[in-house]
Amino acid sequence: MAHQKIQSSARESFGEFAPAFVSYSEDVVFGDMWRREGLSLRDRSLITIAALVAGGMTEQLAYHLHLAAQNGLTQEEIVEEMTHLAFYAGWPRAASALQVAKQALDQIP
Template sequence: MSERAPGSRYDTGLATRRSVLGDAHVDRAGANMTDFDTDFQTLITESAWGTVWSDDTFSKRERSIVTLALLAGLGHHEEFAMHVRATAQTGATAEDIRELLMHVAIYAGVPAANTAIKIAKETLAGMQAD
């Protein structure tokens, strides 16, 4: 990822992103970055990670639960699986995921929750195997 002034929202976001998603994921994203998506990567690092995820109003566990519910409800399956894996760093538990998916079923629909349950089961099983 590109260089920024020390202490910038970008640096804060990058540190938060690493703490939630892990160094390997962030390093892969940086290695795969091209001129086409540099501005996008900067945007999400500064806004999603440097502003939203870095705010201390919610704990990382709480923010993880909210994020998982939104991703499941909106059908963003790859991002949902990535954030299930991130629960190893955020402190959200399998029980939290199970409960948030009950809310998704009621408020976003059973099909969305059903798909997310399948993804969560596969992802959690893979995490246990590692």
């Protein structure tokens, strides 16, 4: 069964500048890896958000928050996840992530 291809933000960001990176992002990361049957897309979004928050990588967070909403996570669940992570990943990282989330999630209808 063919899955709908996720178009990554890499295409928009890097287009012809880094076509191999775009291809790996869309075909391998969001194609093969995100479509493995062992976890749901919702669970993969939870894990990815946690990894980004824990690593302080807020530059990629807005994209993944929008994807998480498409994958069924609610704003309340995302905020709860980040609040929980504050104790494990650090208060400043969670606070920075919540700032990104507040802006990103306000844009979702």
